[in-house]
Amino acid sequence: MKKNSNKKLIETIVLMEVLKILRDEKSREARKVIYEDYLDSISQHKKPFRNQKIQKFVDKIKGDFDEIGFLMEHKFLDSNPFMDLYSDVICRMWEILQDDIKIERKRRKTSSESSKNDEFLQFFEKLSISAQKYRKKNRLPKPTVVDLRYKIKNL
Numbered sequence: 001m002k003k004n005s006n007k008k009l010i011e012t013i014v015l016m017e018v019l020k021i022l023r024d025e026k027s028r029e030a031r032k033v034i035y036e037d038y039l040d041s042i043s044q045h046k047k048p049f050r051n052q053k054i055q056k057f058v059d060k061i062k063g064d065f066d067e068i069g070f071l072m073e074h075k076f077l078d079s080n081p082f083m084d085l086y087s088d089v090i091c092r093m094w095e096i097l098q099d100d101i102k103i104e105r106k107r108r109k110t111s112s113e114s115s116k117n118d119e120f121l122q123f124f125e126k127l128s129i130s131a132q133k134y135r136k137k138n139r140l141p142k143p144t145v146v147d148l149r150y151k152i153k154n155l
Helices: 002-023 025-043 052-073 079-110 115-119 122-137 149-153
Strands: none
Touching: 002 025, 002 052, 002 079, 025 052, 025 079, 052 079, 052 122, 079 122
């Protein structure tokens, strides 16, 4: 019984730390910048994330979600309360960043003989798959990438 309560305590502490990271102003700003750059790039038929400042935000978010995916994969983070809050954000960020991640995987693969390059940000990808399954299981709609900036201004 004590082992189970210790596990729950650890999961609760980890959840609180993860929420602190994702709710931090820097993380929220990074997601906003990524989202807006992606939408602007799509509308202008350009590749996103070409600015070094934006790339720093991209690297931060990819790293955060990869570490969170690692914690979930190794059962330090209970997926249900976390997915209740963040499954939509995870799905959107993966949709926005997956091409960038896959390009980096290919780049690493051609510059090295190691098959480990396929593992680049694997925990972020697994986290995204878990989020998609969670949403499907709970009959939640697939999150879409929609530009609300102009709609909000016109309200």
